[in-house]
Amino acid sequence: METVNIKELNERIQRESAFVDIMTLEMSKVIVGQKQLVESLLIGLLANGHILLEGVPGLAKTLAIRTLASVVDAKFSRIQFTPDLLPADLIGTLIYSQRTEEFQVKKGPVFANFILADEINRSPAKVQSALLEAMQERQVTIGEHTFPLPEPFLVLATQNPIEQEGTYPLPEAQVDRFMLKVIVDYPKKDEEKLIIRMNNTGEFPTAAQVLKPADIRKAREVVREVYMDEKIERYIVDLVYATRNPGDYNLPDLKPLIAYGSSPRASISLAIASKAYAFIRRRGYVIPEDVRAVAYEVLRHRIGLTYEAEAENIVTENIITSIINAVEVP
Template identity: 50%
Template structure:
């Protein structure tokens, strides 16, 4: 059901909503600034991780070792006040190492449930592609349902809960690539580059002696409120239509002006991409200080949300075509709406 439009005469309610939205934006920007006191550069990665958290999703980071992926996630966890654990995935890992198991205690002659390390707010699954399929699949229920089933009982994970996984793209020995079904569980996949020369110099200056530490800005209760605030950000019907057209262009390119992609994309983006674009665009708009989504918000997030959900044909891969090229062509062809924002009393929103 559409949200109830804001009455024009209710100026007090409008002012309260505006103040609340302003407070949320200030908190989010303060959190980003606090992380930047430790992390040099990588602004996009940090912002995308925060968007993932506010959008109540999960994130996949891909980059070579030593570019502050682990430090960024642990710093973000400290700034947001959440509990944090790092899981180093290795080929000999078993599912019980992640989610927990039942342990027999001779003194009581009973089995007790020992919960695993995933029962925290932030889980960093480091080098997730090094773990075998059974361990990777053990995360599916954790990520999708945010619960763990052990010994016939179901245990809820703390809220908020986010999995930020990291994988190394340059090594292929002893690696188990993530299956398509599990990649689809991640709201975003972010490619993390090397720092620029001036950023490298700042890293040397800042980290060579007495590295800085971040301070807590948020807490889990405030995070839940920020997630609720993001869900109230208005999505115009034209923006929703634009999102649907972008996703449908990956499935039926011939019907959306990109027939050249018919023999390039084997399987297009799933409905999770549609929902993810709406949720992430709302979070980005909140960080930008707006209570409505713009086409540019969707445009900025399209690569991160749709790229890892595309499966290209063998011929496309042989020709060196990447999902990034496909999304570039779709964004250039599918026209964004020219939105003329209505008054709050007549604006159409998407829940």
């Protein structure tokens, strides 16, 4: 029988999660609005999960990631994915040195703590595969040598939902490797007014460096310790199962709309992301609200829609909403 001292854990989380507020504050100096985006970046950072950002150009996707990297004392790489990019441009290659008459390893930009894979769908599958393999394995092989990637290692990929001509959409199996898919929306009116003012004055505040990679590693350990009751586990499984067999959850109307449901990786991601969310909320235990808060980000890219659903302009968010409204909360 697992014994957890929740009181002690809560106190520990109160202590360890103090940086969350500071970090959010620093990021809000640079990013106007986009609280959901900032929170999702934090969840990804704490849950050790990669994030796929999708939004039209100009919504501060790249800025948010760059700011996150600047808040942490960590190495940051930005890779602009283009159609002529090669895997070697990403992971590195062997270069022959005439002086030493030996091949030397030239590490690529993937050897960084934070990777911004900008417009990931602009590169062909071989480059995407190289990055996604590094994401999964957390190591890269160049020639005969295998190099572990630094910790923390977080890939934040962006893709543009419009201008699909000449793009290489990520296959479902590779999209599944991203823990979260965050849809970045337009700022509110007041926020946009503030953005104009900032640009007019030309004064762009910068975020201070408040964290070290070791702090993140420590926080991740605490996140893993966040208590998740069996009732919550069952709730997570129910949500994921409902994407596969909606008929079992009194949702027969969804069956013709879903081509395939979420994988077990979705259950794992939902559990760890819920823990990270509880940590951000300074709680040592997960409640159903935490699961619901991250459900859209975790599940939206893991549900396949049928042609029928696409013809009816149904998106995965509609499916998730129906499931959340139908599955009983513990």
